[in-house]
């Protein structure tokens with residue numbers, strides 16, 4: 379870890395980001411005139427509250443110059459910013475075109491390019507990133523003796539075994555490279571990370587090349603003033619993974635698959651395709667023929683879809699029976715097989731390629747049963763049209779002929795992804811008996827307004843609706859109603875929060891018991 383001011387300036391110059399170096403009233407194209415420019419930077423940070431002796435600070439986003447007040451006294455060595463900050467500090471400034479790109483490049487160097495010591499796998503898609511990332515980690519851990527790290531929207535894992543709750547789907551670049559360094563120092567050989575569209579939008583993975591990039595699917599989501607202005611912009615950001623990967627694993631069934639194939643061809647990136655099939659493929663034509671190289675396919679092995687068969691590179695992998703129900707999870711498992719294979723796991727390593735069968739992912743398809751009232755409860759993380767549809771497809775298939783009374787307990791995020799509110803209602807209203815609208819995560823938008831918005835999209839007069847803002851009370855009401863009808867088969871779906879032990883209010887995490895725990899407690903109390 380030996381970044382100096384001189385080296386930082388040269389790196390930024392090489393990437394055409396450096397405008398000028400400002401120090402003591404002198405503006406220059408290099409840092410050569412600054413005393414101590416060859417001293418190692420002792421700390422790299424994007425937050426003035428963490429500045430200590432010898433620190434280099436990157437001023438990004440909604441940074442305000444006043445944050446710098448007092449930093450000189452704490453030993454600020456240099457800053458990197460998109461504008462001259464010398465009114466608030468005597469430290470030398472590297473003025474750049476894009477501070478977030480600069481942060482990513484500097485962080486990689488500061489931490490000694492830890493990505494070079496790892497096989498790095500990036501997974502993007504509207505749905506299934508987290509599950510596929512956990513499944514892939516399970517396979518690579520089995521293959522390598524627990525030497526696979528993970529960055530996911532649920533947890534991060536830097537030693538193949540210990541999981542710590544994460545803040546973002548894709549960490550800020552500096553945090554990502556710091557954690558990669560720790561992973562390498564812990565002996566990790568692989569890293570599986572989720573790559574959100576926001577990560578590309580705000581350059582959290584700038585300059586990082588994935589050994590394997592995976593594109594799972596794309597559907598409308600994340601359109602709002604703080605995310606993407608349009609679906610086109612959302613897809614444009616996600617597509618960047620193709621240009622930034624050495625090999626691409628692609629779902630042959632995703633929307634815009636032809637465009638992604640074109641992207642890969644233009645970038646010279648080899649593609650492995652996978653496809654979930656409705657039935658066994660023709661033995662004479664072992665691949666689907668949908669893409670140039672559909673290497674991995676899976677199909678239901680029984681009528682209830684409780685097991686699937688998989689084939690990789692023409693080799694049968696045998697039956698798969700996941701701990702997580704739902705056809706979509708077999709698609710995620712298939713993606714994990716294709717990704718792990720592209721990352722070097724041989725097709726004949728059956729043990730490793732089946733390792734995800736035991737994997738559970740917190741808050742995804744957690745199932746509970748109250749036999750006395752014939753009630754099944756599912757806690758899941760569905761929170762948009764595609765995932766609610768996938769969940770209801772599972773319920774339809776599983777309860778075919780039993781005509782269950784389905785209650786959906788759901789809210790939607792505040793201040794972002796506004797279309798989700800209508801889409802969740804539209805995906806569900808003709809397929810369920812009752813909505814209970816409730817709190818989900820928000821910033822400034824009141825929960826009541828979000829629930830009212832959801833209610834306004836209900837057009838089916840046959841579906842019952844209630845709004846119970848308190849989330850625990852909403853779940854309680856749904857379960858009590860199910861118990862009050864013992865002769866009826868009930869399915870209660872509690873979606874959008876999973877295992878989270880907090881709920882966002884005014885963008886702060888307020889402690890919350892967790893959907894899984896609320897359900898367990900209520901069922902045990904009977």
Ligand SMILES: CC(=O)N[C@H]1[C@@H](OP(=O)(O)OP(=O)(O)OC[C@H]2O[C@@H](n3ccc(=O)[nH]c3=O)[C@H](O)[C@@H]2O)O[C@H](CO)[C@@H](O)[C@@H]1O[C@H](C)C(=O)N[C@@H](C)C(=O)N[C@H](CCC(=O)O)C(=O)O
Pocket residue numbers: 424425426427438439440441442445545546547548549574575576577580600604605
């Ligand atoms: C708190 C907040 O709203 N942050 C958003 C903001 O970041 P920002 O860098 O401008 O941060 P900021 O909090 O305004 O502060 C500006 C800078 O001043 C610094 N600071 C602040 C105070 C101080 O005293 N001193 C100081 O130095 C802060 O450390 C920061 O570096 O602007 C960034 C660029 O727009 C956003 O990425 C970021 O979104 C937050 C992190 C967020 O939650 N974003 C969501 C939408 C997100 O990224 N989600 C995706 C998942 C989507 C998916 O599943 O597909 C994700 O990858 O997690």
Ligand SMILES: Nc1ncnc2c1ncn2[C@@H]1O[C@H](COP(=O)(O)OP(=O)(O)OP(=O)(O)O)[C@@H](O)[C@H]1O
Pocket residue numbers: 503504505506507508509510531547706707709710741742743758759760761764765766768769
């Ligand atoms: N391949 C898939 N296709 C459709 N829906 C899926 C798929 N995989 C998971 N889901 C649904 O989406 C929910 C979230 O899954 P997961 O966390 O794996 O995806 P994600 O891409 O990380 O989502 P998010 O970014 O919203 O957290 C699941 O609880 C399930 O309802």
Ligand SMILES: N[C@H](CCC[C@H](N)C(=O)O)C(=O)O
Pocket residue numbers: 531547761791792818819874882
């Ligand atoms: N209830 C959460 C869902 C976040 C999941 C994240 N991956 C996203 O879609 O932004 C929220 O809106 O903050």
